[in-house]
Structures are given as structure tokens and as C-alpha cells.
Amino acid sequence: MGRVGVLLLNLGGPDRLEDVRPFLFNLFADPEIIRLPFPWLQKPLAWWISTVRTKRSQENYKQIGGSSPLRRITEAQAQALQARLEEKGQPTQMYIGMRYWHPFTEEAIARIKRDGIDRLVILPLYPQFSISTSGSSFRLLQQMWLEDPKLNSIEYTVIPSWYKQPGYLQAMAQLIAQELDGFSNPDAVHVFFSAHGVPKSYVEEAGDPYQQEIEECTALIMQTLNRPNSYTLAYQSRVGPVEWLQPYTEDAIQELGQQGVQDMVVVPISFVSEHIETLQEIDMEYREVAESVGIHNFRRVPALNTHTQFIDGMADLTIEALNSPSVKLSQVSQMKKRVKMYPQERWQWGMTTSAEIWNGRIAMLGFIALIIELITGKGLLHAVGIL
Ligand SMILES: C=CC1=C(C)c2cc3[nH]c(cc4nc(cc5[nH]c(cc1n2)c(C)c5CCC(=O)O)C(CCC(=O)O)=C4C)c(C)c3C=C
């Protein structure tokens, strides 16, 4: 089989408070995160948003100790997965490719080339596929393969999403059961799944299968849990003025509190490590919302991190991928049916229909920004909550 490598894809996060601004710049410069009609606008807008968002974001990172735990946890996951694969008779080299911070995907690919890897499994650490997460990393890799013919000597396969993997489902169910059993009446506790949101247009216009995969995943976890608890699915971490997937987590918590729910277990569902949105947003912000509406017993299920059953499931997934026909990066959008990645390279100059629509939208936005500033005395970003 030659030398086998596993490339774990993840988002990345700032290692120090000084990293927050460049990390945010990298994130907002990604056309799969902010979809703009003009490629030349991407970097100036990313610079502007990252500049104005840095203070707020740094405050949140300060509350969790001044850095993101993502790199440390991903490294621990890689180590645990390598050991489990070795035990199962499949020795591998592990690589971590972060999308927006160190170690960057480009650094991982350089190491893979240097190490002379013959077979590579590309495994995103996102159970469900979204254009904005796995899709963005796949697109970057596809570009790297196009630009570097030497990469064609590596026989690779991609795992687009894996939320149905039995070890993953059992590990999630086990963690939920453990948390429920800490309550005096476990069956009466409301199980609240909180997924990271995406703008609604990703699903409705670009065909992102994320919402459908999240819904299916939630139902499969409840089936595996096999308990009589009532449950809700909602979406957190909205950014900017457009509509995101609903219901929003804060609204759904308030509604449940008003309905008389007192015991709640929150399950972060779209990510497998602790990160700022579990440690700060759920544990601090949403806890406060819950307490204000009478949900006094508010607990959170820990993220999977290096959970033994989860790592075992990831090892099975890797071995299965090595023994199955390979999946190419170019096949992913077909496999995910109607996914439209950001069509930047197909943008045509001139007065095409889409250019006219976008010119109109930008002019409207400029006009609305002016009116808002005149009425409120604040700029548009303040008014819509980005600042
Ligand atoms: C499956 C998970 C995620 C999806 C989907 C996702 C989409 C998405 N995110 C933003 C904007 C931001 N995300 C930020 C941090 C962040 N996002 C995810 C995961 C998903 N994002 C994680 C795990 C993290 C945390 C990394 C860490 O440091 O722990 C941030 C930065 C934090 C902040 O300032 O709030 C932003 C901004 C958009 C716009 C988007 C979909 C279009």
C-alpha cells in the first residue's frame, strides 16, 4: 500500500489574542464564507470586517483564556487516531490542515510531499458537509492539486461527510446519556441540539446539504440514545445582517423557558472539539439567557475531543476509505447533489444580468446605510450587529 497519510481538515483558531485579527481576516477573505460578486472586493471587505470585529472577538477569546483550544485538541485527536489505526494494523502518518490559522492546509500539503506519502485519506473534522467548512477546504485542496502536478502522484480519497458513522453516533449518545443521568429525573430533561448556523441562502440558493445532514444526524443520535426525552434543534453563532437558518438558539431557549422547561441539556452538534462557541457562547451567553427564563438546571454535553468510541469510529472510517473506490475532490459537489460552490471564476464582466442585480443591491445597500447613519448616528455595521 506504500506510505499512508491521513489529512485532518479543520477550521483553526487564534493561538494568542494578537492572532485574532489576522485569523478573522483569513476567515472573511474566504469566498465560501462571504459570497460576493466581485473578487476584488473580497480582501478590502475582509480587512474592514476583521478590523472592526477584532475587539469584540478578542473579548470572547479573553473569557476562555486568551486563545482557541482547537490546535491542541486537533493534535490530540490526530495522535489518538494514529495510535488506534496502528492497533488495528494500519500504520499511518497524520497531518493537520487548518483553513484559517496554523498549521495551515498549505503547510500540511508541503509536509505530505516532503514525506513521500503514496496514499492519502482526506478526513474533515466536520461530521456534516457545508459549503462554508469542508467545502471550503476541499476547494482549496482542489486548487492546490491543479497548480502542482507533483501532487498527482499521490493516490488520495476524500470523505465528504460522516455523520452516520456508528462509532460517532454511539459516542454522542453515550455523552448525552451520561449528562442526563446527572439529573434527578433524567427522562424529563429537554435535549437541546445547537448547531452552528449558516446563512439561509446557502441552503436555499446554493444547495448546501448542511441543514438536511444536521437534521438527519440529530434524529440518528436520538434514535441511538433511545430515551423518551423531548428534543429541539436550533442554530447558533449568527454573524451579520442576513437571515440564517432558524430557529436561532437564543430564541428557542427563551421559548422553551416560557413553556415551563426547567431542565435542559445542550448538545453542540456540528463540531467535534471544544471551541469558542461551546466554551463562551453556550457556557456563558446561552446559560445567562436560560437562567433569565427560569431554566435553572442548564448543562452542556462535552465535545467529543478524544472520546475513545469516537476515535475508534474515525479509525474504522479511515480503513473503510482506504479499502473503497477513491472519491476525488472534483466528485464531491456531484455527490452532494446540487451544491454550488462560490462561482467566482465564472463571473463575467459587463452588464450581464447578475452584474445588474448586484449593482442594484449594492446601490440599495449604500442608500440604506446612509439613511441608517442619518437616523441613528451609527454606521451600518453597528446597526446590524457586526460591531
Ligand atoms: C460546522 C461548523 C461551522 C460552520 C458551518 C461555520 C460557518 C460560518 N462561520 C462564520 C463566522 C465565524 N466563525 C467563527 C469561528 C468558528 N466557526 C466554527 C465552525 C463553523 N463555522 C468554529 C469551530 C469556530 C471557532 C474557532 C475557534 O477559535 O475556537 C468566527 C470567529 C469567532 C468570532 O469572532 O465569533 C467567525 C466570525 C460564518 C460567517 C459562517 C458561514 C457562512
Ligand SMILES: [Fe+2]
Ligand atoms: Fe464559524
